[in-house]
Amino acid sequence: MVLIRRLEIAGVRNLTSVSLPLLSTINILYGDNGAGKTSVLEAIHLLSSAKSFRGHKLKPLINSDMDSCVCFGEIDLPGQGFQPVGVERFKASSVPAVIKVAGQTVRSASALAENLPLQVICSDTFKLLEGSPAVRRQFMDWGVFHVEHQFHSIWKNAQRCLKQRNSLLRHGRLDDSELAVWTQELVGFGEQLDVFRKSYFDRLVPIFEETLSRLLDIDGLSLKYYRGWDSDRSLCDVLAANLNRDKEVTHTQAGPHRADLKFRYRSANAADILSRGQQKLVVCALRVAQGYLLSQEKGRSCVYLIDDLPSELDRGHRKALCMLLEELGCQVFVTCVDHRDLAECWSVDMPVSMFHVEHGNIDGSF
Ligand SMILES: Nc1ncnc2c1ncn2[C@@H]1O[C@H](COP(=O)(O)OP(=O)(O)O)[C@@H](O)[C@H]1O
Ligand SMILES: [Mg+2]
Incomplete structure (x- = not known):
């Protein structure tokens, strides 16, 4: 310990x-x-x-x-x-x-x-359910960071490619061949991030469900992973299809930087339905589940x-x-x-x- x-x-x-x-x-x-x-x-x-x-x-x-x-x-x-x-x-x-x-x-x-x-549960806790996707990505990435050695460098590379690509999109006259280079790099790192995140998510969910059942008698809460682009198309295809629109809005719309977790209770958004106490217990179960997964997989x-x-x-x-x-x-x-x-x-x-x-x-x- x-x-x-x-x-x-x-x-x-x-x-x-x-x-x-x-x-x-x-x-x-x-x-x-x-x-x-x-x-x-x-x-x-x-x-x-x-x-x-x-x-x-x-x-x-x-x-x-x-x-x-x-x-x-x-x-x-x-x-x-x-x-x-x-x-x-x-x-x-x-x-x-x-x-x-x-x-x-x-x-x-x-x-x-x-x-x-470290795992922190504080007054910002509720943001994990009701806040922006960035909070949920950070939650997920905390877990992947601690169990997958390569994750940090892949994440940093994906960030760098995204920054370069967005900077080209912002600066008017576009050199399409340069854009293509960064797009290709982003596809490579983005697909790897998705594999790590998806696999981590699949391992976390059963532990989360077991943990939650110890804290809360609740049926019908579901958790889904969204990778940041369509589940039935490759990132390469999505970025190609979005190219003109990306140029118009001057940033990359789809990609690993848009990954999220969706919490649903029955058919609604969980944050809209659950009480504050229930939300707190859901977040505690998520964070405790991460602790269990870390100790199971890394002995830490x-x-x-x-x-x-x-x-x-x-x-x-x-x-x-x-x-x-x-x-x-x-x-x-x-x-x-x-x-x-x-x-x-x-x-x-x-x-x-x-x-x-x-x-x-x-x-x-x-
Ligand atoms: N930068 C600061 N310098 C000095 N005092 C501070 C500073 N920031 C907050 N405080 C004071 O520190 C005290 C302790 O805050 P906190 O640890 O949040 O209290 P609590 O015991 O309620 O959790 C508060 O009275 C607050 O006014
Ligand atoms: Mg306090």
């Missing part, structure tokens, strides 16, 4: 300087509104991606009186022992991020994600951050979710206002660490 054993946080929102020894897999952070609970989750996210989990803006993440934010962690990796990892981000956009893994400075944040795969676990677990859920469903998380065997960080909302949600012999967060300070009881 991947375990964060120690966290040192400085300058992340209202956490000016805190140090957390972590002894348990289940960690509950509780405290009043504005105490700093979500900020702890943000700090852990920083350690996994050098970014905030709420949007791309960096400035709000850094304490208003400080020039940078830092998170340092000791991660216990199975078979590799303790790995120190540190990330520092600066307010001044001219100063690049400092990322260190095992004492070495690394340039790409993807090295962080490989060490510390991820870390779960669940902001305000009790909200939208009744007692029975809170308990069902906690039991599922416990069985998953991953390290979990959960926040709530009142820790009594999660009392009796865990097995009696499960060690649970409690942290009281108050005005940016944290007291632990283990």
